[in-house]
Amino acid sequence: MPKYKVVITARSFGESSDEPFNILKGNDCEVVKIPADRPLSAEELIPLVKDADALIVGNDKVTEDVINAGKKLKVISRYGVGYDNVDLNAAKKKGIVVTNTPNANNNSVADLVIGLMLVLARNLLAVDRIVKSGGWKRIMGTEIYGKTLGIIGLGKIGKGVAKRAKGFDMNVLCYDVYQDLKFAEEYGITYCSFEELLKQSDIVTIHVPLAPETKGLIGERELGMMKPTAFLINTSRGGIVDESALYNALANKKIAGAALDVMEQEPPINSPLLQLDNVVITSHIGGYTCEAITNMGIVAAKNVVLVLNKKQGAHIVNGE
Numbered sequence: 001m002p003k004y005k006v007v008i009t010a011r012s013f014g015e016s017s018d019e020p021f022n023i024l025k026g027n028d029c030e031v032v033k034i035p036a037d038r039p040l041s042a043e044e045l046i047p048l049v050k051d052a053d054a055l056i057v058g059n060d061k062v063t064e065d066v067i068n069a070g071k072k073l074k075v076i077s078r079y080g081v082g083y084d085n086v087d088l089n090a091a092k093k094k095g096i097v098v099t100n101t102p103n104a105n106n107n108s109v110a111d112l113v114i115g116l117m118l119v120l121a122r123n124l125l126a127v128d129r130i131v132k133s134g135g136w137k138r139i140m141g142t143e144i145y146g147k148t149l150g151i152i153g154l155g156k157i158g159k160g161v162a163k164r165a166k167g168f169d170m171n172v173l174c175y176d177v178y179q180d181l182k183f184a185e186e187y188g189i190t191y192c193s194f195e196e197l198l199k200q201s202d203i204v205t206i207h208v209p210l211a212p213e214t215k216g217l218i219g220e221r222e223l224g225m226m227k228p229t230a231f232l233i234n235t236s237r238g239g240i241v242d243e244s245a246l247y248n249a250l251a252n253k254k255i256a257g258a259a260l261d262v263m264e265q266e267p268p269i270n271s272p273l274l275q276l277d278n279v280v281i282t283s284h285i286g287g288y289t290c291e292a293i294t295n296m297g298i299v300a301a302k303n304v305v306l307v308l309n310k311k312q313g314a315h316i317v318n319g320e
């Protein structure tokens with residue numbers, strides 16, 4: 001009889017490799033994978049955590065009620081980077097460790113951002129629709145080569161985007177509360193103020209976590225500072241961009257277009273943004289590549305094993 005029970009609600013855990021499961025099973029863990037097709041609500045999670053020693057979650061809502069229901073819970077392992085869906089303080093109060101998987105999906109998201117830049121600049125989705133409906137009309141695009149890219153949040157994903165953008169000889173500006181001057185010098189990147197970045201960039205891409213300080217970071221005022229020819233890309237979290245302000249800016253051509261991989265509500269049922277032609281929306285696929293989900297699974301499983309065995313090395317996000 002295994003010593004620990006690990007409940008997994010992260011949808012894609014183990015989809016691309018058995019290794020994450022093998023790590024758990026080889027370390028005295030019984031593994032229960034919940035067959036979810038979307039992130040679970042707190043009500044759905046509560047009965048699942050009751051006798052679990054560890055929980056491996058995707059974007060499921062891990063509220064204080066869920067945490068209090070987990071009488072044996074020792075670790076909440078976030079399968080992914082952002083942990084805005086987990087009540088860190090409630091976990092800390094109960095002595096439950098929360099971990100995440102930094103460095104596991106940054107390349108996937110950075111790749112997607114470059115793809116979205118090209119989709120926007122060359123109107124790729126609109127042209128595809130024209131051709132498939134029997135047309136052969138061309139829509140004039142713009143080059144991204146040599147343009148100014150503004151990166152909000154130069155962390156692991158922001159740095160990946162910066163490195164790729166240098167391959168297009170882009171002028172890269174960035175804004176972050178913490179400055180990595182060595183990286184900026186090595187890659188020829190310029191730190192500037194938030195306002196300067198918005199005013200000067202041809203493309204603005206967001207890579208900060210969702211937190212009280214970043215909620216609504218891009219609203220009417222900020223969109224009003226951007227060039228009418230500029231594009232906005234958000235692969236970080238819904239809620240960082242005020243969606244009604246974005247709708248107004250796009251509908252009134254205050255900016256040229258936007259690409260969103262994340263939304264305030266996922267799926268964005270009834271969002272007016274769905275009606276606009278100058279916005280591209282993807283279904284939170286930033287970290288959904290074969291490589292990233294293997295990495296995320298391995299790191300999330302190792303985090304569980306390390307915490308359960310009281311060993312050092314887990315990526316703890318609710319420590320001191």
Ligand SMILES: NC(=O)C1=CN([C@@H]2O[C@H](COP(=O)(O)OP(=O)(O)OC[C@H]3O[C@@H](n4cnc5c(N)ncnc54)[C@H](O)[C@@H]3O)[C@@H](O)[C@H]2O)C=CC1
Pocket residue numbers: 080081082083102103105106109152153154155156157158175176177178207208209210213214235236237261262284285286287288
């Ligand atoms: N679309 C998707 O599937 C994915 C989305 N994400 C999102 O991307 C975010 C960033 O991921 P990483 O780059 O790996 O994280 P990271 O922690 O390496 O980078 C975040 C950066 O944001 C900066 N920052 C934090 N608060 C700030 C503020 N108020 N103003 C300016 N800068 C601030 C930090 O100093 C840091 O440099 C995650 O928090 C997550 O929400 C991450 C992976 C996949």
Ligand SMILES: O=C(O)C(=O)COP(=O)(O)O
Pocket residue numbers: 010057058059079080081082083105284286287
């Ligand atoms: O790593 C993140 O924060 C992500 O958003 C991707 O992972 P997820 O789809 O949230 O499990």
